[in-house]
Amino acid sequence: xxxxxxxxxxxxxxxxxxxxxxxxxxxxxxxxxxxxxxxxxxxxxxxxxxxxxxxxxxxxxxxxxxxxxxxxxxxxxxxxxxxxxxxxxxxxxxxxxxxxxxxxxxxxxxxxxxxxxxxxxxxxxxxxxxxxxxxxxxxxxxxxxxxxxxxxxxxxxxxxxxxxxxxxxxxxxxxxxxxxxxxxxxxxxxxxxxxxxxxxxxxxxxxxxxxxxxxxxxxxxxxxxxxxxxxxxxxxxxxxxxxxxxxxxxxxxxxxxxxxx
Amino acid sequence: xxxxxxxxxxxxxxxxxxxxxxxxxxxxxxxxxxxxxxxxxxxxxxxxxxxxxxxxxxxxxxxxxxxxxxxxxxxxxxxxxxxxxxxxxxxxxxxxxxxxxxxxxxxxxxxxxxxxxxxxxxxxxxxxxxxxxxxxxxxxxxxxxxxxxxxxxxxxxxxxxxxxxxxxxxxxxxxxxxxxxxxxxxxxxxxxxxxxxxxxxxxxxxxxxxxxxxxxxxxxxxxxxxxxxxxxxxxxxxxxxxxxxxxxxxxxxxxxxxxxxxxxxxxxxxxxxxxxxxxxxxxxxxxxxxxxxxxxxxxxxxxxxxxxxxxxxxxxxxxxxxxxxxxxxxxxxxxxxxxxxxxxxxxxxxxxxxxxxxxxxxxxxxxxxxxxxxxxxxxxxxxxxxxxxxxxxxxxxxxxxxxxxxxxxxxxxxxxxxxxxxxxxxxxxxxxxxxxxxxxxxxxxxxxxxxxxxxxxxxxxxxxxxxxxxxxxxxxxxxxxxxxxxxxxxxxxxxxxxxxxxxxxxxxxxxxxxxxxxxxxxxxxxxxxxxxxxxxxxxxxxxxxxxxxxxxxxxxxxxxxxxxxxxxxxxxxxxxxxxxxxxxxxxxxxxxxxxxxxxxxxxxxxxxxxxxxxxxxxxxxxxxxxxxxxxxxxxxxxxxxxxxxx
Numbered sequence: 001x002x003x004x005x006x007x008x009x010x011x012x013x014x015x016x017x018x019x020x021x022x023x024x025x026x027x028x029x030x031x032x033x034x035x036x037x038x039x040x041x042x043x044x045x046x047x048x049x050x051x052x053x054x055x056x057x058x059x060x061x062x063x064x065x066x067x068x069x070x071x072x073x074x075x076x077x078x079x080x081x082x083x084x085x086x087x088x089x090x091x092x093x094x095x096x097x098x099x100x101x102x103x104x105x106x107x108x109x110x111x112x113x114x115x116x117x118x119x120x121x122x123x124x125x126x127x128x129x130x131x132x133x134x135x136x137x138x139x140x141x142x143x144x145x146x147x148x149x150x151x152x153x154x155x156x157x158x159x160x161x162x163x164x165x166x167x168x169x170x171x172x173x174x175x176x177x178x179x180x181x182x183x184x185x186x187x188x189x190x191x192x193x194x195x196x197x198x199x200x201x202x203x204x205x206x207x208x209x210x211x212x213x214x215x216x217x218x219x220x221x222x223x224x225x226x227x228x229x230x231x232x233x234x235x236x237x238x239x240x241x242x243x244x245x246x247x248x249x250x251x252x253x254x255x256x257x258x259x260x261x
Numbered sequence: 262x263x264x265x266x267x268x269x270x271x272x273x274x275x276x277x278x279x280x281x282x283x284x285x286x287x288x289x290x291x292x293x294x295x296x297x298x299x300x301x302x303x304x305x306x307x308x309x310x311x312x313x314x315x316x317x318x319x320x321x322x323x324x325x326x327x328x329x330x331x332x333x334x335x336x337x338x339x340x341x342x343x344x345x346x347x348x349x350x351x352x353x354x355x356x357x358x359x360x361x362x363x364x365x366x367x368x369x370x371x372x373x374x375x376x377x378x379x380x381x382x383x384x385x386x387x388x389x390x391x392x393x394x395x396x397x398x399x400x401x402x403x404x405x406x407x408x409x410x411x412x413x414x415x416x417x418x419x420x421x422x423x424x425x426x427x428x429x430x431x432x433x434x435x436x437x438x439x440x441x442x443x444x445x446x447x448x449x450x451x452x453x454x455x456x457x458x459x460x461x462x463x464x465x466x467x468x469x470x471x472x473x474x475x476x477x478x479x480x481x482x483x484x485x486x487x488x489x490x491x492x493x494x495x496x497x498x499x500x501x502x503x504x505x506x507x508x509x510x511x512x513x514x515x516x517x518x519x520x521x522x523x524x525x526x527x528x529x530x531x532x533x534x535x536x537x538x539x540x541x542x543x544x545x546x547x548x549x550x551x552x553x554x555x556x557x558x559x560x561x562x563x564x565x566x567x568x569x570x571x572x573x574x575x576x577x578x579x580x581x582x583x584x585x586x587x588x589x590x591x592x593x594x595x596x597x598x599x600x601x602x603x604x605x606x607x608x609x610x611x612x613x614x615x616x617x618x619x620x621x622x623x624x625x626x627x628x629x630x631x632x633x634x635x636x637x638x639x640x641x642x643x644x645x646x647x648x649x650x651x652x653x654x655x656x657x658x659x660x661x662x663x664x665x666x667x668x669x670x671x672x673x674x675x676x677x678x679x680x681x682x683x684x685x686x687x688x689x690x691x692x693x694x695x696x697x698x699x700x701x702x703x704x705x706x707x708x709x710x711x712x713x714x715x716x717x718x719x720x721x722x723x724x725x726x727x728x729x730x731x732x733x734x735x736x737x738x739x740x741x742x743x744x745x746x747x748x749x750x751x752x753x754x755x756x757x758x759x760x761x762x763x764x765x766x767x768x769x770x771x772x773x774x775x776x777x778x779x780x781x782x783x784x785x786x787x788x789x790x791x792x793x794x795x796x797x798x799x800x801x802x803x804x805x806x807x808x809x810x811x812x813x814x815x816x817x818x819x820x821x822x823x824x825x826x827x828x829x830x831x832x833x834x835x836x837x838x839x840x841x842x843x844x845x846x847x848x849x850x851x852x853x854x855x856x857x858x859x860x861x862x863x864x865x866x867x868x869x870x871x872x873x874x875x876x877x878x879x880x881x882x883x884x885x886x887x888x889x890x891x892x893x894x895x896x897x898x899x900x901x902x903x904x905x906x907x
Contacts, residue, residue, distance in 0.1 A: 066296070067292075071272065071273045071274060075274060075365075079365065081365075083274060083275065083365045083366070084275040084276070084277075084278065084365075084366075085275050086269070086273045086274050086275055087267070087269050087273050087275060087291050087292055087295060088273060088291075088292045088295040088296055088300075089271070089272050089273030090271045090272075090273065090295060090299060090300060090331075091271040091272050091329065092272070093272035093273070093274070116272070118273075120296060120300055121681065121682065121683045121684070122300050122301075122678045122679070122681050122683060123300070123678065124681065125677055125678075125681055151685075151690075152685065155685050155687070155690075201690065201693060202687070202690060204689075204693070205687055205689035205690040205692075205693060205728075
């Protein structure tokens with residue numbers, strides 16, 4: 001801004017000199033011209049700054065319902081340990097780091113920015129703050145306690161998939177089925193199919209109330225066909241993991257696909 | 262006893278739990294605390310009650326906002342632990358010294374915690390001990406007599422167990438100057454059982470030596486307990502440790518308070534021996550000093566005496582710090598009035614170290630007033646401000662920000678959090694699910710008179726019909742004349758079947774028959790209109806409770822005017838309360854959602870929405886905003902928050 005001011009001053013001074021020599025009639029014209037010049041220069045500066053600032057985003061969001069295992073996954077990715085366990089998050093966990101499994105490598109690796117967004121319904125608006133700079137979404141699903149939470153999980157996933165940013169930027173989504181080490185955990189196929197079925201139903205009922213709240217109407221899938229994740233504009237894949245035991249290789253692979261080392 | 266003490270980050274990572282108190286908590290009280298208290302902007306409360314199968318806990322918490330830490334203590338509700346607050350404060354203070362964001366293991370904090378726990382426990386015992394000395398001594402005296410009458414060794418064993426429990430024995434020990442040293446020594450050496458046993462032995466021996474005289478005669482010649490003596494002794498004890506007189510005065514003033522309590526307590530102990538017999542300590546003390554056996558004990562406990570010294574000093578430090586903090590706080594309160602604009606400018610550029618209550622106060626007051634002008638109920642505005650203050654205290658303020666904007670941002674976040682529905686408000690989804698199960702989806706509209714139940718029922722019906730759902734109305738307002746006709750008119754206009762049974766019928770039965778009819782004709786949704794009733798009208802509320810309990814509707818919608826202020830809160834709480842009170846079953850149905858009517862009449866005074874959602878915790882499902890059937894909207898949370906804070 002200081003530079004701008006200086007320039008403005010220089011211009012003003014020069015225009016003042018011109019005023020002395022030039023006739024009265026030209027005075028207003030020059031003033032107008034100098035104003036435009038200053039404005040133009042300022043705008044160019046801003047634009048250049050913006051272009052330079054923009055870089056490839058490396059943010060991966062961990063989303064999902066409460067108790068799905070997002071915080072555990074976050075610390076598993078960062079420190080390779082779940083530490084002493086976790087409780088319901090009140091704030092996002094937000095850190096930029098090199099994945100723990102890669103920390104032993106000698107080569108210089110690009111760090112990943114991972115954000116664990118709390119799953120509590122009241123904290124979900126926070127998601128919007130992070131989405132614009134996101135390049136990958138990991139939707140964590142509790143495979144063990146899946147059926148009772150099917151509806152809410154599907155609703156959340158639907159919400160995420162219909163966000164304008166997600167659809168427009170085609171942010172890839174990974175359905176990470178957590179707690180797969182347990183015997184009674186559901187299979188990834190089952191979970192995917194159930195979620196598809198639920199979202200299919202949601203498609204009909206959502207987009208209902210006439211309201212000012214609905215700012216973005218993104219319709220999922222193809223009209224008249226049962227919903228499949230393959231119909232989404234963005235790539236939706238599934239993975240198995242067990243955050244508590246540290247089996248997170250598939251998630252790490254997904255992250256590295258989005259954020260090249 | 263304390264069940265558990267946890268330290269975790271706001272992000273949810275557990276940093277430290279007490280390993281020794283590894284009691285497995287039943288249920289998940291901490292998660293319940295976070296979900297239903299801290300995230301609901303009720304952090305300004307002092308405690309949280311958690312009920313689960315076979316467990317009833319009370320939870321207390323502290324925030325360290327600068328470091329983003331939460332400290333939670335869990336204890337059984339039946340135990341009214343008085344030291345928890347003090348303990349939490351101390352733990353917070355100590356832990357913030359060792360905390361660093363990159364560390365995740367704090368095993369070395371175990372020792373510190375153990376010490377803190379002991380300190381605070383001893384402290385509270387001491388306070389209580391002074392307060393309730395006489396009655397305690399009665400018990401103690403009695404017990405001792407009993408012990409001595411039995412076998413000496415046995416009594417020692419029993420006593421030692423009593424001491425390891427750290428119960429009233431300690432309090433008793435505190436009573437007399439000499440034994441006070443013992444008492445605290447005991448509390449320190451609790452882990453070393455042997456020491457306490459020996460000490461107990463000494464005590465019982467001293468007891469038995471005094472037992473040589475007949476107990477009864479002693480009881481009679483004992484003088485009543487003299488508080489002034491105790492004061493003197495205490496001051497002596499403190500004086501020995503080279504504490505400045507100011508500090509020594511403090512405990513004694515505490516004891517003054519204790520003295521007052523003591524006289525009160527005396528009367529309570531009706532079935533105990535009369536006051537003249539209360540003092541058992543004096544002779545025992547003397548005897549203890551006389552008895553040769555006692556000497557080794559004193560040497561044995563030398564170390565704990567040192568410990569005690571340290572502990573006391575620690576306490577005084579805390580006291581001192583508290584005092585100085587208070588002084589600083591007072592000073593700062595006065596200072597800002599004198600501060601010129603320049604210093605405030607410097608402060609705004611440099612950023613403030615940590616926000617204090619005094620800094621937040623003016624900004625919060627402005628915000629509270631603004632909320633109240635927007636029609637938010639007074640006590641709810643108050644609670645919200647408390648909660649926001651709790652979330653900001655101790656936080657670092659960034660440079661180039663004003664306190665008022667910081668507070669405003671925090672409030673905005675809080676409001677957004679409150680108004681964002683916890684559960685899905687997608688009624689159509691629920692309707693489809695009910696349809697799959699082959700039953701109609703029943704919605705009951707309740708509310709006080711004249712808020713627009715029937716009108717908005719018609720609007721909801723219109724909206725449902727538009728989304729290919731077959732709807733039936735049930736005219737269960739059998740109270741007000743013209744109500745059935747009104748509904749019939751709506752039904753005719755919307756081409757919807759209506760179920761009516763005229764007036765003077767039991768609404769619960771009408772609703773039941775309506776549902777049966779809907780099942781028969783395969784309707785998807787039944788909208789039940791009820792009579793308007795004031796929340797204090799007992800007979801009508803009973804009828805409503807019956808209707809709801811009998812028919813088990815899928816959704817109980819409370820229809821409320823957006824115009825109300827404080828009364829809206831009252832209505833909603835009373836409705837909920839009556840539904841609980843008058844319910845015959847164990848798990849009463851409560852209000853599931855709110856329909857806010859006359860929203861077009863209030864301009865920007867949207868406070869009722871916030872009050873109602875905050876007080877009930879249920880979302881606003883619909884908003885009625887006009888006279889025609891199409892004037893039904895979803896609540897736009899963001900615009901509400903905006904208009905609340907403008």
